[in-house]
Amino acid sequence: MTQALDASISGIIITDHQQPDNPIIYCNSAFERMTGYKRKEIIGHNCRFLQKDDRNQKEREILRQAVIEGETCVVEIRNYQKNGTLFWNELYMSPIMNAEGKVCYFVGVQNDITRRKNVEYELKQHQEQMERRIEERTKSLKENEDYLASIVETVRESLVVLNPDFKVLSVNDHFIKTFKVSREETENKLLYNLGNGQWDIPALKELLENILPTNNPVEEFEVEHDFPHIGKKLMLLNAHRIELEGKFKDRILIAIEDITERREIERRKDDFLSIASHELKTPLTTIKGYVQVMDRLLPANASEKFKNVLHKTGVYITRLNNLISELLDVSRIQTGNIELHKEPFDFDKMVIESIENIQSATKTHKIILSGSTGVTYIGDESHIVQVLNNLLSNAIKYSPEEHEVNVYLSRVSDFLKVSVTDNGMGISHEDQKKVFERFFRVGEIQQRFPGMGIGLYICAEIIKNHGGTIWVESEKNHGSNFSFTLPITQPK
């Protein structure tokens, strides 16, 4: 019997309830191993010695109660080995009664469950940590989501999210308001079936179909349409593939802006400017005419002073006229409303006439033309003339000490090329990059030659609109060479 008990891996003790303080009268060897005490240190003690100073565990009350009542109980209690090491003891205690039903002994079966407890504890810790983290994550996600949602709902732009089959997944409030539609008739519907088919445009379809495979966004696509509920509107459309953390998701975001009003305001501004410039030019025409009459009526013996005044008046009339024209041009270029009237014309003849025109008003410089293109060019003649005039008058203006301006025409592959070269003050490398920018003026130049800084900007825009390029090569104090090329066969 004793051998059998010693073979058990559970610690077993028996206490004698009939003696005072319920001493231990038996322990097996597993109990010795478990507690680190020798048998002689165990027998005769009350079990509580295993608790050392850790006396306030609520399990003790359960044990005490069980002893008083003579009942069975199971507790998990913190005990300490002889060397002070904590171990968790799962104690199964049951009374042994005599024939009269009186409790004589208690049997305690103990298992060291420290490892289980530790695992449980770690698990619990881990779980708590996870829960805390999830809570935090959820909170921050929620915050992020609220943040994004508030942006999405606040922007004054209609937003649509599409799945790869161009079905509408969601739209924002602004979309609902703008198009006066409900979510029911929008979400989960094919984009092309919305309304009265306003988005069912082959060109748009093609662009949208390319977004997911190529990541080429749709930019500034204009849709003019008679929409249901809201009537004729001009919508500007941008579409992108939605990307998250570098990975693309198979979603397309479309942003739609109603530019009907903006376009109308731009149009009115253009109208206003063209009326204003027309009205300003009319009296200027009269003034210019009379000044020219004065020039003709000038008596042969008129003083140099008088001649000079008259000449300067003419110069400033020209400048005023240029300013008025430029103002109108800049406004149109900015709103993208520069109108091109492309017609075939004899390019070389146009250049010769422009040179003659400038030459007739220039006494200081000789404009020398060489080369030819032999091209009948299809483009907006009046605009190209404007570019040439600008380059020629700049060349003259910025080479006040010189007397020659050279124009060279050539045909290079399928381009025609025009170069205007002066031997004047030149442009520093730093400023060369900026001369084609709007309102840019070379610092020291502004003092001597006031201007708006838009001439070359307009040139660049005009050449760009014809599919060509314009550039400058210059060295400070060694003159400038402005060149532009135009494609002879223009893409349709």
Place this chain on the structure above:
Amino acid sequence: MSKKILICDDDEGILDMLEFVLEEEGFNIIPEKNSLNVYNVIKEQKPDLLLLDLWMPVLSGDQVLKALRDNPFTAKLPVIVISASTEGSHIAKASGATDYISKPFDMDQLVSKIQTLIA
């Protein structure tokens, strides 16, 4: 016998100035402020050339010009359009102008254009 030029422009300043300059050049000038009268004046006075503004109230220059071109009696009349509008040259061409000059113009250039047409 000096050549007769009809000038139609709603701006009196320009009318006065052109009349003054072109008479100096030896032309006989008929100034006309109202574009509605152009056809009758042509019928009565048979000018050799018409200088025509574009932006005019009631009947614009291009409307006048189109009507003239549609009428066999005036279809061949040399017409130089003068305008301050940036689109002027295109409108002039499309309406059947013989030549075009933009405001403000160079007097010598205008005179030479006139002389080429009715010398």
